[in-house]
Amino acid sequence: MIKKSLCVALSGLILSAAAVAAPLELETQGSFAIGGSVVQKPGTFSEDHFLSPEGQKAYGDHAYVFYQIPVNPNKYPIVFQHGGDQTKRTWESTPDGRDGFQNILLKKHYSVYLIDQPRMGEAGLSTVEDNGNNTWSGNPLYQDQTFFRLSRVGDKKGVFKNSQFPNTPEAVEAFQRSWNPYSGPLDNNVNAKSLAKLFDKIGPSILMTHSMGGTIGWRTPFYTKNVKAIVALEPGGTPFLFPEG
Incomplete structure (x- = not known):
């Protein structure tokens, strides 16, 4: 009887573990660039001056998109717009390695589209040189205390008490x-236009934004009719006032 009970208990644990560790089932996944522009330098390219810009084109200001579509997906995909000085890795996993929104929502059968906005991350090709107005562009010493506090993680004493941050x-x-x-x-209209092209490509979808990405998110419906809803986490400023009601 003890052996039988033990076997039943072990079977239950194995089934529970299997349910928790069930693999993600994907129909497909991939990546592509969307939006952007092309700038050409006048002149004629010559192999005698191999590194000269004359006659060459710069392809840039596009967004990079990584997508995963699960088996039997829900009706509306979810598009993820990261915050300032971040990339799509924001959504991939937590700082201590737990599932991020990407996997959480994939497991709920939502298709997910993670972007790196123009001039960031894997979309780092810009057709315009930095104008010096972006304090954090290429500066390696801005994030330690500056962004630790701007991100509301903590202060000079460390991580805030009773915070969910690990x-x-x-x-x-x-x-x-x-x-x-x-x-x-940083050009929020360039970013919003590329994001809108993604919505035009994949159809009606839900947009999830974080922090500075909120500023981009509010602009995106100006350029596409396919934003069905916006989920804004600690969003940045808007280019307009919401109408009353």
Whole structure:
């Protein structure tokens, strides 16, 4: 009887573990660039001056998109717009390695589209040189205390008490290693137009934004009719006032 009970209990644990560790089932995944522009330098390219810009084109200011579509997806995909000096890794996993929104929502059968906005991360090609107005562009010494506090993680005493942020040295370091400098001036309209082209490509979808990405998110419906809803986490400023009601 004890052996039988033990076997039943072990079977239950194995089934529970299997349910928790069930693999993600994907129909497909991939990546592509969307939006952007092309700038050409006048003149004629010559192999005698191999590195000269004359006659060459710069392809840039596009967004980079990584997508995953699960088996039997829900009706509306979710598009993720990261915050300032961040990339799509914001949504991939937490600083201590737990599932991020990407996997959480994939497991709920939502298709997910993670972007690196123009001039950031894997979309780092810019057609415009930095104009010097973006203080954080290419500056390696801005994130330690500046962004730690701007992100409301903590203050000079460390991580805020009663915070859900994992308060370990390893998690704090992982968070600090997530910053990504701009390769050109910050242009929210360029970003919103590229994001809108993604919505035009994939159809009606839900937009999830974070922090500075909120500023981009509010602009995006100006350029496409396919934003069905916006989920804004600690969003940045808007280019307009919401109408009353």
